Amino acid sequence: MRIAVLMGSPNADGSTALLARSFVKGAEEKGHECEVLNVCEMDVRPCKGCLRCGYEGPCSIHDDGDRIRSAILSSDMLVFASPLYYFGFSAQMKAAIDRFCSYNSSIHQKGLRSCLLTVAWNSDDWTFDSIVSHYRTLVRYLGLRDEGMVLGAGCGTPDMTRGSRYPREAYELGRSLRSETTCRQ
Numbered sequence: 001m002r003i004a005v006l007m008g009s010p011n012a013d014g015s016t017a018l019l020a021r022s023f024v025k026g027a028e029e030k031g032h033e034c035e036v037l038n039v040c041e042m043d044v045r046p047c048k049g050c051l052r053c054g055y056e057g058p059c060s061i062h063d064d065g066d067r068i069r070s071a072i073l074s075s076d077m078l079v080f081a082s083p084l085y086y087f088g089f090s091a092q093m094k095a096a097i098d099r100f101c102s103y104n105s106s107i108h109q110k111g112l113r114s115c116l117l118t119v120a121w122n123s124d125d126w127t128f129d130s131i132v133s134h135y136r137t138l139v140r141y142l143g144l145r146d147e148g149m150v151l152g153a154g155c156g157t158p159d160m161t162r163g164s165r166y167p168r169e170a171y172e173l174g175r176s177l178r179s180e181t182t183c184r185q
């Protein structure tokens with residue numbers, strides 16, 4: 001199946017990227033085709049709330065949001081890879097998510113599979129409560145089918161992350177994906 005990976009860390013060689021690369025390696029070994037969209041290197045402006053799209057239609061902002069839209073709508077799975085920023089998604093990832101506004105119904109109709117890959121400095125047991133709650137709400141609202149989460153606690157630097165179990169978990173998650181394409185077109 002085709003997998004769109006939204007990479008929401010400004011550090012191209014940071015901890016989020018480590019998890020995203022590990023996931024992609026596992027998924028590709030199983031024959032899946034991954035497209036990594038580094039939303040921090042793309043021009044993705046925040047939704048203006050103009051609602052000219054009517055929640056499903058052309059967006060009035062012409063930027064790389066169009067590329068993200070076509071990548072997601074031609075995929076079977078959507079991966080949210082983000083560092084934890086103040087207990088939520090990075091602003092760049094949130095901007096990309098808000099732009100779903102103009103193709104909300106299309107995403108819902110596809111029944112995409114999804115997963116969450118995230119890293120944080122902290123390792124308290126409540127570290128990921130907010131982002132997990134947000135992710136689960138997106139799954140519910142957008143009609144996604146959750147395939148799993150990798151919650152990288154204590155991953156404050158790339159070295160900490162490399163020494164942790166989480167790159168392996170991300171790799172195993174990628175490898176665990178079944179190959180049939182079950183997404184509604």
Ligand SMILES: Cc1cc2nc3c(=O)[nH]c(=O)nc-3n(C[C@H](O)[C@H](O)[C@H](O)COP(=O)(O)O)c2cc1C
Binds near residue numbers: 009119123
């Ligand atoms: C703006 C900012 C906000 C952060 N907020 C949190 C946070 O709320 N909780 C936490 O545990 N770590 C937080 N961190 C630490 C990062 O999540 C952590 O360093 C992560 O490894 C960064 O991933 P990256 O290498 O992909 O940039 C924050 C870092 C930054 C720069």
